[in-house]
Amino acid sequence: MKKASLAQLDPRGRRVLMRVDFNVPMDANRVITDDTRIRAALPSIRHVLDGGGSLVLMSHLGRPKGQIKPEYSLRPVADRLVELVSAPVKFAEDTVGPDAEAKRQGLQPGEILLLENLRFQAGETANEPAFAAALAAHGDVYVNDAFGAAHRAHASTVGAAAHFDERYAGLLMQRELDFLGGLLADPARPFTAILGGAKVEGKVDVMRNLLDRVDYLLLGGGMIFTFFKVAGLSIGDSLLDAASLDIVAQIREQSRSSRGKLILPTDVVVATDFSDRGERQTVLVSDIPDGWQGLDVGPQTVAAFGEIVAGSRSIFWNGPLGVFEIPVFAAGTRALGEAVVRATTAGAVSVVGGGDSVAALNQLGLADRISHISTGGGASLEFMGGRELPGVSALRDA
Ligand code: 3PG
Ligand code: MG
Numbered sequence: 001m002k003k004a005s006l007a008q009l010d011p012r013g014r015r016v017l018m019r020v021d022f023n024v025p026m027d028a029n030r031v032i033t034d035d036t037r038i039r040a041a042l043p044s045i046r047h048v049l050d051g052g053g054s055l056v057l058m059s060h061l062g063r064p065k066g067q068i069k070p071e072y073s074l075r076p077v078a079d080r081l082v083e084l085v086s087a088p089v090k091f092a093e094d095t096v097g098p099d100a101e102a103k104r105q106g107l108q109p110g111e112i113l114l115l116e117n118l119r120f121q122a123g124e125t126a127n128e129p130a131f132a133a134a135l136a137a138h139g140d141v142y143v144n145d146a147f148g149a150a151h152r153a154h155a156s157t158v159g160a161a162a163h164f165d166e167r168y169a170g171l172l173m174q175r176e177l178d179f180l181g182g183l184l185a186d187p188a189r190p191f192t193a194i195l196g197g198a199k200v201e202g203k204v205d206v207m208r209n210l211l212d213r214v215d216y217l218l219l220g221g222g223m224i225f226t227f228f229k230v231a232g233l234s235i236g237d238s239l240l241d242a243a244s245l246d247i248v249a250q251i252r253e254q255s256r257s258s259r260g261k262l263i264l265p266t267d268v269v270v271a272t273d274f275s276d277r278g279e280r281q282t283v284l285v286s287d288i289p290d291g292w293q294g295l296d297v298g299p300q301t302v303a304a305f306g307e308i309v310a311g312s313r314s315i316f317w318n319g320p321l322g323v324f325e326i327p328v329f330a331a332g333t334r335a336l337g338e339a340v341v342r343a344t345t346a347g348a349v350s351v352v353g354g355g356d357s358v359a360a361l362n363q364l365g366l367a368d369r370i371s372h373i374s375t376g377g378g379a380s381l382e383f384m385g386g387r388e389l390p391g392v393s394a395l396r397d398a
Helices: 036-040 042-050 075-084 098-105 129-136 155-159 171-185 204-211 224-230 242-255 299-310 331-345 355-364 378-384
Strands: 015-019 054-058 089-091 112-114 141-144 167-169 191-195 216-219 261-263 267-271 280-284 293-297 314-318 349-353
Touching: 015 042, 036 042, 036 075, 042 054, 042 171, 075 089, 075 112, 098 112, 129 155, 167 171, 171 349, 171 378, 191 204, 191 299, 204 216, 204 242, 204 378, 216 299, 224 242, 242 261, 261 299, 267 299, 293 299, 293 331, 299 331, 314 331, 314 378, 331 349, 331 355, 349 355, 349 378
Parallel strands: 015 054, 015 141, 054 112, 089 112, 141 167, 191 216, 191 314, 216 261, 314 349
Antiparallel strands: 267 280, 267 293
């Protein structure tokens, strides 16, 4: 279902309450290490300000669990926003308290008020009606541009929206739904999905849903060893997701008759240590020695995956193929990133989601050559898993 878009709103004289996902990574000194999510919200912010409206922005940061924890303050985000947007940015020390109230009342067209971390209030994640109503009082139009948090049924994403007749998808939200929805609805074929990362957990629905939609489902990352274990191979000291053995067996069973072909690595780089200090070698997945652990895919796999990606017209990628943070185990992820970029240059639509795979692409300098980098990790997986996202359902249909 298409959603009503912010592009249709004439913001002149309106006070727009907009949920954004400013949950950005910060280092120990609370310096933002990646401001992609802030930049991604700029088109919606500009649309409102340039059109003569004012903006009340709300976001969460981390998981402070209903307590005021200074290390989770959004103030560094307000400071970064000032640098990125040439407009006055005010910051409220609370969300629905006296400071937010006072600053909102003084807000002029062309100005932004950023509220403090929503999750300093327990009412946010509990979707408490009173908290949602108090948030809703901050605006006369509601916009959700926080695709990354759209899988959460919280006060700012669901409860507050219900108070408005005008409930729009922001321009980023719209773009995310168009790209991801396009892959599910009518992908150019062949359609290849690549899933990596350490854990099976959180990827089960997406594997099951995509197996029947894609032409190829390629798996990498730590989770492959649970598949090898189920297949009866010895995996040495490699990661095992013991709680997922049954579900992995079911996924293998589903893949026998699914539209999509499930393809696992055939060789892996194994090491004696989870670092670059131990010994390393490349082995077939049937030959993982005792005492060694698999930390990347091998060259045979890279070549096979690369060939499938090169022939694909639609590509969805979530999760690195190896422990790319350690350079000696980054080769598989790097090669796949380069293959996805080459396919994109040749005309394929590529969508990459998930913090780690996006970080890998940024590190490799390839991010701007992908059709769409999703700002949602969990949200993009749930969407591709076929789930309705509560934050999307809460918006008005087009
Ligand atoms: C994310 O970073 O995945 C989103 O901002 C959602 O955060 P959450 O997983 O803490 O709800
Ligand atoms: Mg998350």
